[in-house]
Amino acid sequence: xFMQGKKDGCKEWPxxxxxxxxxxxxxxxxxxxxxxxxxxxxxxxxxxxRTGNMVASRKLFDASEAAHPIxxxxxxxxxxxxGRLFLVGAEDDALxxxxxxxRRMEKRLAEKPHSCEVEAVVYEHGTHFVFPDGMLKTxxxxxxxxxxxxxxxxxxxxxxxxKTARIDIxxxxxxxxxxxxxxx
Numbered sequence: 001x002f003m004q005g006k007k008d009g010c011k012e013w014p015x016x017x018x019x020x021x022x023x024x025x026x027x028x029x030x031x032x033x034x035x036x037x038x039x040x041x042x043x044x045x046x047x048x049x050r051t052g053n054m055v056a057s058r059k060l061f062d063a064s065e066a067a068h069p070i071x072x073x074x075x076x077x078x079x080x081x082x083g084r085l086f087l088v089g090a091e092d093d094a095l096x097x098x099x100x101x102x103r104r105m106e107k108r109l110a111e112k113p114h115s116c117e118v119e120a121v122v123y124e125h126g127t128h129f130v131f132p133d134g135m136l137k138t139x140x141x142x143x144x145x146x147x148x149x150x151x152x153x154x155x156x157x158x159x160x161x162x163k164t165a166r167i168d169i170x171x172x173x174x175x176x177x178x179x180x181x182x183x184x
Contacts, residue, residue, distance in 0.1 A: 002033075002040075010041035029074045034064035052153035053094040061096040078105055079114035086119050086176050088169055090126030092154035098122070098130075121172065125161035127152035132170035133163070 001018035004011060014037065019027035035043050040060065047056040078085065087105060089098030099122045106120050129136065129148050136144045148155040148162065155162045 008038050010038050012041055012044070013037035014040050028076075029071075031064055031068055031070050031074050033060065034067045035060060051094060052156075054151040056094040058094055058096055075108070079109060079112040079116075081114075081116050084117045084119070084176060084180060086173065088121050088123075088130045088172075090123045090128070090130050090154075090165065092125050092152075092158075093128045093130075094152055094154070095128045098128075119172070119176065121169070123161075123165040123168075125154055125158040126165035126169075127154050127162055129155075130169060131166060132173050133166035134170050136166060 001015040001020050002012055003015055007013055014033040014035075016032075016036065019030045021028045021030070033040060043060050043063075044055065044057050047059045048054065050056075085105075087102045089102045091099045093099070102120050102122055106118070109116075109118055123130065127148060129152065131139070136148070140147050145155075145159070145163065149159060
């Protein structure tokens with residue numbers, strides 16, 4: 001797990017030996033963070049400045065996985081999910097390698113029996129905020145596009161592509177929800 005607040009000039013720091021997630025009140029196995037306090041926040045801060053992103057933790061996650069390859073116990077058993085999986089990500093996600101994780105999930109589902117329907121989409125540009133365009137406008141009624149551009153450098157470099165991705169996500173997610181509703 002991690003904490004947020006203020007500690008030794010850091011806004012966030014990992015809690016050693018604590019999982020970020022639990023299921024039915026029990027902590028789930030997890031990949032430990034490569035960096036401890038205060039290096040954890042220093043890495044995020046340096047990467048954010050270097051890349052021009054509001055927050056950039058991708059280097060931290062990549063280093064964590066390089067130092068501790070994920071074990072079978074630590075993988076989320078997505079093959080046990082009953083229902084529909086709609087996996088969306090972007091290659092230019094500054095927080096973690098979403099595209100790699102989506103491909104890993106697709107590979108896992110191809111190798112394991114499962115009953116879930118899967119739709120996976122990875123956009124070249126979309127930033128960490130791969131939200132449907134309508135949802136982003138609901139979250140930020142004024143200046144949603146400006147906020148994304150201020151938060152993520154890829155949105156500044158590729159505004160048209162990011163907007164196109166959000167509109168496509170909106171269309172796809174609406175279809176997925178309508179299909180689900182109509183099956184009920």
